[in-house]
Structure formats: structure tokens, C-alpha cells
Amino acid sequence: MTLLKANKITMQFGGLTAVSDFDLEIKNGEIIALIGPNGAGKTTAFNMITGVYKPTKGSIYLNDSDITGFRPDQITKKGIARTFQNIRLFKDLSVLDNVLIANHLNIKSSILEAALKLPRYKREERKMYEKSMELLKKVGLADLRDEKSSSLPYGKQRRLEIARALATEPKLLLLDEPAAGMNPKETEDLTLFIKQIRDEFDLTIFMIEHHMQVVMGISDRIYVFDYGVTIAQGTPYEIQNNQKVIEAYLGVSEDA
Amino acid sequence: MSLDILLQHLANGISQGSLYALIAIGYTMVYGILRLINFAHGEIFMMATYFAFFGIATFGMPWYVVFILAILLTGLLGMSAERVAYRPLRDAPKISILISAIGVSYLIQNLAIVLFSGRPKAFPQIEFFTRMFTVGNVRIQALTIVIPIVTAVLLAVLIYLINHTKNGIAMRAVAKDHETAKLMGIDVNKTIALTFGIGSMLAAVGGIMWGLKFPNILPTMGIMPGLKCFIAAVLGGIGSISGAVIGGFILGLGEILLVAFFQNLTGYRDAFAFVLLILILLFKPTGIMGEKISEKV
Amino acid sequence: MKNKKNIYTLISIALVILFLLLANSFFDSYQIRILNLCAIYVVLGLSMNLINGFTGLFSLGHAGFMAVGAYTTAILTMPIAAKEANYFMTPLVSPLNNMVWPFLPALIMGGLLSAVAAFIIGAPALRLKGDYLAIATLGFGEIIRILITNAQSLTNGALGLKSIPNTTNIWWSFGIAAATTVIMILLINSSYGRAFKAIREDEIAAENMGINLFKHKMLAFVIGAFFAGIGGGLLGNLLGTVDPNMFKFTLTFNILFVIVLGGMGSITGTIISAFIVTISMEVLRFLDAPINLGFITIPGITGMRMVVYSLLLIIVIIYFRQGLMGTREFSWDSVIALIKKAPFKKGGAK
Numbered sequence A: 001m002t003l004l005k006a007n008k009i010t011m012q013f014g015g016l017t018a019v020s021d022f023d024l025e026i027k028n029g030e031i032i033a034l035i036g037p038n039g040a041g042k043t044t045a046f047n048m049i050t051g052v053y054k055p056t057k058g059s060i061y062l063n064d065s066d067i068t069g070f071r072p073d074q075i076t077k078k079g080i081a082r083t084f085q086n087i088r089l090f091k092d093l094s095v096l097d098n099v100l101i102a103n104h105l106n107i108k109s110s111i112l113e114a115a116l117k118l119p120r121y122k123r124e125e126r127k128m129y130e131k132s133m134e135l136l137k138k139v140g141l142a143d144l145r146d147e148k149s150s151s152l153p154y155g156k157q158r159r160l161e162i163a164r165a166l167a168t169e170p171k172l173l174l175l176d177e178p179a180a181g182m183n184p185k186e187t188e189d190l191t192l193f194i195k196q197i198r199d200e201f202d203l204t205i206f207m208i209e210h211h212m213q214v215v216m217g218i219s220d221r222i223y224v225f226d227y228g229v230t231i232a233q234g235t236p237y238e239i240q241n242n243q244k245v246i247e248a249y250l251g252v253s254e255d256a
Numbered sequence B: 001m002s003l004d005i006l007l008q009h010l011a012n013g014i015s016q017g018s019l020y021a022l023i024a025i026g027y028t029m030v031y032g033i034l035r036l037i038n039f040a041h042g043e044i045f046m047m048a049t050y051f052a053f054f055g056i057a058t059f060g061m062p063w064y065v066v067f068i069l070a071i072l073l074t075g076l077l078g079m080s081a082e083r084v085a086y087r088p089l090r091d092a093p094k095i096s097i098l099i100s101a102i103g104v105s106y107l108i109q110n111l112a113i114v115l116f117s118g119r120p121k122a123f124p125q126i127e128f129f130t131r132m133f134t135v136g137n138v139r140i141q142a143l144t145i146v147i148p149i150v151t152a153v154l155l156a157v158l159i160y161l162i163n164h165t166k167n168g169i170a171m172r173a174v175a176k177d178h179e180t181a182k183l184m185g186i187d188v189n190k191t192i193a194l195t196f197g198i199g200s201m202l203a204a205v206g207g208i209m210w211g212l213k214f215p216n217i218l219p220t221m222g223i224m225p226g227l228k229c230f231i232a233a234v235l236g237g238i239g240s241i242s243g244a245v246i247g248g249f250i251l252g253l254g255e256i257l258l259v260a261f262f263q264n265l266t267g268y269r270d271a272f273a274f275v276l277l278i279l280i281l282l283f284k285p286t287g288i289m290g291e292k293i294s295e296k297v
Numbered sequence C: 001m002k003n004k005k006n007i008y009t010l011i012s013i014a015l016v017i018l019f020l021l022l023a024n025s026f027f028d029s030y031q032i033r034i035l036n037l038c039a040i041y042v043v044l045g046l047s048m049n050l051i052n053g054f055t056g057l058f059s060l061g062h063a064g065f066m067a068v069g070a071y072t073t074a075i076l077t078m079p080i081a082a083k084e085a086n087y088f089m090t091p092l093v094s095p096l097n098n099m100v101w102p103f104l105p106a107l108i109m110g111g112l113l114s115a116v117a118a119f120i121i122g123a124p125a126l127r128l129k130g131d132y133l134a135i136a137t138l139g140f141g142e143i144i145r146i147l148i149t150n151a152q153s154l155t156n157g158a159l160g161l162k163s164i165p166n167t168t169n170i171w172w173s174f175g176i177a178a179a180t181t182v183i184m185i186l187l188i189n190s191s192y193g194r195a196f197k198a199i200r201e202d203e204i205a206a207e208n209m210g211i212n213l214f215k216h217k218m219l220a221f222v223i224g225a226f227f228a229g230i231g232g233g234l235l236g237n238l239l240g241t242v243d244p245n246m247f248k249f250t251l252t253f254n255i256l257f258v259i260v261l262g263g264m265g266s267i268t269g270t271i272i273s274a275f276i277v278t279i280s281m282e283v284l285r286f287l288d289a290p291i292n293l294g295f296i297t298i299p300g301i302t303g304m305r306m307v308v309y310s311l312l313l314i315i316v317i318i319y320f321r322q323g324l325m326g327t328r329e330f331s332w333d334s335v336i337a338l339i340k341k342a343p344f345k346k347g348g349a350k
């Protein structure tokens, strides 16, 4: 079953076309990767899907319902969560608070009930707390719950950001360069971790990644961008042998 | 309303608009380069009138000498404010710089009260500017014509400076991107200081002509023109010099004509600018000449 | 341990009440007035801190909200005779002209109308960010003042209102300050409070975590305005007079100073700083007044006090950006740690 579908989405900034006519289809349970050189428009594609930017052209469907032009919070409520390329945690807040905040979108109590700690709110708060602690245990951050999130080491910040995204109970999780800045050991752990959360939370994953080790290891299919244009798509095997990709992408990285 | 009276109002509106434009340019230049509302700009404008006042009334110097000295002093004042209160906060959160700017504005205003007393002073009348002309049936003060001419000349000079001199190009580079400008060998701090200096000197010209036009000067006289000219800058598209000029004229003409046509709205004259601000922010937040910038995520 | 802390808290509250009882009978009316002002600044500071410190919106419209609260409370509580005396130019519109409300409902009405004003202002203004929001709210604050100046038959225009009943006393002001503090603490520590802080930390991340920015900004703005309105009401009925000039930007500046000094995002900081600022404002009044040294009188310099204040604001923001408390809060643990440490080492817990 198709979970997410994008029809020729295009994003222009002034004269620059960051993404042009991107066609995307993601099925339930898949792990899909998006690769391409720096500045190819990958993050911009994420930003269109999550509503941070409104596409200049084209439309996006989640479970066959049109979500083009929705606000980010509405899209998150519909079941798409994300992490950011340059980690955007709530820096001054604790690890636990970071995850608790991502539970807020489903709150039923009004602000009055919350301020007066009425029974319904107390019940909701307890549930949020339990759920958050469970998530933190799963990502191995439970002991650090009271630490300021910005004081965590880099790798743990990445994990926390994923935990925070999971707390919104997404169907589709978008990861923007989750392995960036990690050493080979950490990268390997992360690959396992991504598979593990996919199975455990019944997720579909769409990720941007540069580490070929991760990409080739876990993705079902890969899309390749160059200057905003989709130059290839297919299985890891197909992509590795695609002449255009080798020229545009791998060629560039050899030069660099 | 007869044609003569209409022309009279138009002339007033244009000269009021020119004054607003001169002050608005300072806001727009500083915002362009630092993304900061220089809350103290209105106070800098006010100080210029006092400098001129003391030069003439206390020291009895000829008015043209006084005006030049006052303009230079005001430029220095603007640069000192930047050096002391804004530069240390260059990497601080924006809200901190804004609070510092509010602090500077209050500091100057209250220093003026301490030094010059809170009571109004009468700006000296200078024959050259107060002479009356009669054009057809319309009687116009020389000042009403001088103001737009001075504004036009200064504007031409400024545009030349920005487009054709090294410092002007440095300013544009810093406005685009501090880091890149630094890498290109531009002295960012010096360029920012220069921007404050020029903006303040233009405000000084505005302040002196304001004093000639409305001779009742007060330490709090900078507040309203300050706010309004910021609005003019937003209206025209903040960061754009021609925008600031257009905004200044729309505001000046609008205010004068509003009061002329709807006399019962006189009490709301000061609200006009704010209503305009809210409308523009709602319908075209980038202003008339501004470019859209979206935050990179 | 938890029990022990509760006992400490109870003892502290009892001590505060005892102090207020003593103050009420031994302080002169000037000192009592300053105490009242301290409590009112607590309410005002907390209300602004909710908007600016906790939610990270830079709003400068506080004086406008206070004006709405102050006028509403004043008009509703003023005796009919006083109304007739005040509105001698243009009579007060019916039915307000022969309506007298008790203090509490009038205060709440003041808060509610101020909240309504915030809602109307927020609808366009909260779409803006940073300094644009600052200037727009400042503009709205001015518009409120201009409307008040011109609405003769409702507000008595530029003349203002005199002989407003002096209902505000120690119990009202401290009672409401305490209630505001409790509500703020509950609010800030609730899920909604966390959402406010998330917006302050990173709007884009917050929105991507499903937080409706506009709704939550509006909530913080409207609740902040509600308490600003109540603070304004307390102030009007403390001073006995209100006029449009009271609600100029200077008032907003004072409250801003309170929250910057206390720490944007700290309730404890705001409370401490409200006392420090209010009392020192009074103490520093000597700067403005003539000083009699017995043999010689130094003439007072009007404005000196505000010079000192603006200098302090600049110094605090440049050198002590976190203010007294940053985003930290009071807790018995830190006090106990401080006491334990004290005999060995000067200085305290961070």
C-alpha cells in the first residue's frame, strides 16, 4: 500500500530551482534513501514534505489524502515526523522534556485543565511520562533524563532527536543525515538501530544519508538527486551500477 | 476644498514626507546591515536638534557652521552608541541587542532631560528659512521648499556613495553576509560603524530641519518621529533605501491629507502610522520594495 | 525529605504573612504603598515573562493591556457621585454611569477585557516574528492609548480619572501576586508550559513536533494580557488616579527591566527582581529630588533616576545576560546546598 506520494513537486527560491519535478512513492514498511551531492536539494524535499516550505508546484499525498500546503504541525499530526540535518533539539530543556514536548500534540485537556491539574490532565500527563520514559529506555537515554539536552555528546543528541520524533507516533519517519559526523562503529550501531525501530514501531522510513555503508545496507530503494533533478531511482544494486549516478555523484566525491 | 488649499496641503505633505524619509533611511541602513531595529535612532535625531540649538542660541555661531558641527557630532554619537551598546552583543540573541537598543534610547532621552531640562526650548528662527514666498495664491515658507531639495540632494549623494565607492560596496557586502564579507577582507566592524555614522548624520539633517519647522524642542521629541520613521522603513521594505524614501512620503503625505480631509480624525493622527504598519505587515510583510527572505532549515 | 520541604514552605508562607501583618500596622502609608507596588510589579513581571521569557515572543504592548485593565476596574468600581464629578465635560455612557461593581469582579473584568484586546491584537501581530512583533505590539499599545485619549464618553479622555476608590491594599495585592505566582508555576510546568518553552527554544522544531505555533503563542499572549490587565487594575485602584500618560512606553520599559534583571524565563527571578526594582526605584528617587545636606541643598536633577536605570539595563544585558536567575528556579535543595556550603566557602550553588 502506498503511504506517501509526491507528484512532480518543485521548489524555487527566487531564480534557483532547488528541487524540480520530484516524483516519489513510498510504500508501507519500506526504508527509502535519498542521496545526492551537497546542495542537491535533498533537505528541501524533506522541507516540502513536512510543510516547512510550500511547494511552488506539485502535490503531496499521505494515504491518498492531499496534504500539500498544510502547516508542519498539521502534517506531524497526520503521521510524518522528522529529524534535522543540523540537530534542532530544545537545547536549554532536559532530555525528558524534549520527548515530553513531542507528546503534546495529542493532548485532549484544555490549558485550564492543565493549569488546575484536573483529573483528566493528570491521567494524560502520567501517560505521557510513562511513554516518554519507555522511549528513552529504548534509545538508551533513560539515565540522562534530567540532563540538559545540549550537554549530551553528539551521537546521543542524534538518538534523542529520533526518540523525540518517535514520540509523535509517526507512520513515516524522515531522517536527515542521521549518521553525519559518526565514526564507523557508531554508524553501524545506527544502522541496526534504524532497522530495530522500523520493526518495533511499525514504521516507514525515508532518509537522507551520505554514508554508503548505511544506505546500501538497509534501503529497499534509493532516489538520487543532482541539482534538484531526480537522476536515478532503484534498488541499491541498480544504483551502484547506474552510470549517471557514478558520474554525477560518486565522481564528484572523488574530486572532493 | 479649493485648489490653493489643496496645493498648500500637498506642499506640507511633501516636506513632512521628506523629513520622515531622511530619518527612515537610517533605520533601513542599520536594519539592512545588522537586522536590528535601532530603537535609539529617534533619540539621535532629537540630540541633533539640541546640538544645533546650543550652537546658535548659546554660542552664537553662524547657522551654517552650527549645522555642519551638529551633523558631525550626531554622526559621532550614533557611532559611539553602536560601539558601546551593540558591538559587544554582536553574537548574542537578537532579543538581547533589541533590549540594549531600548536601553540606549532611554539613556539618551533621560540624559537629555538631565542636561537640557524637560521643559521645551524654542529653536532659533533663521531668516533664510522662515521667509515666505507667494506662488500664485499659495503662500509657502522657504523651508517647505528647502526640505525636499535638501532631501533629494542627500539621497543622490547617498546612492552614489553606496553604489560607486569602496565603502559603499563594503556596506552592501556586509549587509548580504557578515562572514563572507570578512573572508573577502572587509573590516566588518568599521563598515557597520560607518553605516551608523551615515544613518545618524542623515537623521541629524532631519532633526535640524524638524527644529526649524516645529521650533518647540523637547527631550521626548524623538519618540514619535522615531517610531513613525521605522514604520516608514517597513512600509517601503526594510533594507531598501528607495523603499524608505517612498515609505516616508506615503506616511508624511498620508498624515497631512488625512487631517486635512477628515478634521474630526485629528486626534487619531498619530494612530495613522500604526494602522498602516499593521496593514502592511499583514498584507505585504516585505514592504513595497523589499525582497522575500525565507529562513533556511 | 519531601515532607520536610513542605514544612519549610509552610513556615516561609507563615513568615511572609506575619511580615505583612506587622508591616500593615507599623509601616507608614508611603512604605505600605511601596510594598503594594512590589506585589503589583510581581504580577506584571510574571505576566510579561510568560510572553517574553517563557514563550520567547518579544512583545512590548504591556502598557496597553494594563491601561485596559486599569480603566475597566476604575470605571466599574467608582462610586456614582465620583463618576459625575469626573465626567463633567462629557457624561459617562449608560449603563456604566450608574453601575458600581465590587473590586474582585471588576478586576477580573479588567483582566478579561485586556485578554480580549490581546486576542484582537494577536490575530494579526502574532504572525510576525522577532523585532517586527516588538514594533507591532508597541504600535498597538500606542493605539490603545490613543483610543483611550479620544474616547471621551468612556474614559474621560486626556483628563483621566480621579478619586478612584483606593481599594488596593496589602492583602489584595499580595493575595493576587501569590495567586498569579501559583498559576504561573502550574502553567509553566504543565504540558502547555513545555510547549511554550519549546517555541522559545526553536520555533521550527516545535512546529515540526506538532505544536500549533499560532494557537500556543496566542494562549501565552492572551493569558499574559489577562494578568497584565489585573495588574493594571490593582495599580489604578492603588494610586486613585489614571490617565493616558501613565500608560506610555516607559511603563513597559520598567516591566521589561524587571524581567531582564530577574532572568527571562525564571519565575523566582521575576519575583526577586520586582522587589529590587520597585524598592530601588523609590530609593533612587533622591536622585531626582533636591538633597538637603544641612548647610547646602543640591538641587534635584529630574531624569537622573531613569539615566541610572537605562545604564543598568544596558550593563545587565551586555555583561549579565542571564540576569539574576537565568531560567533557573528556587528550590529548597539549592538553598540547603547553599547553607551547607556557606561555612566552608563563600559563594553559592549555581
Ligand SMILES: Nc1ncnc2c1ncn2[C@@H]1O[C@H](COP(=O)(O)OP(=O)(O)O)[C@@H](O)[C@H]1O
Pocket (backbone or CB within 6 Å): A013, A016, A018, A036, A037, A038, A039, A040, A041, A042, A043, A044, A045, B294, B295, B296, B297
Ligand atoms: N530557504 C532557502 N532560501 C534560498 N535558498 C535555499 C533555501 N533553502 C535551501 N536553499 C538552496 O537550495 C539548494 C538545495 O539546498 P538543500 O536542500 O539544503 O541541499 P541538500 O540538503 O541536498 O544539501 C541550495 O542551493 C540551497 O542554498
Ligand SMILES: [Mg+2]
Pocket (backbone or CB within 6 Å): A042, A043, A044, A085
Ligand atoms: Mg541537506
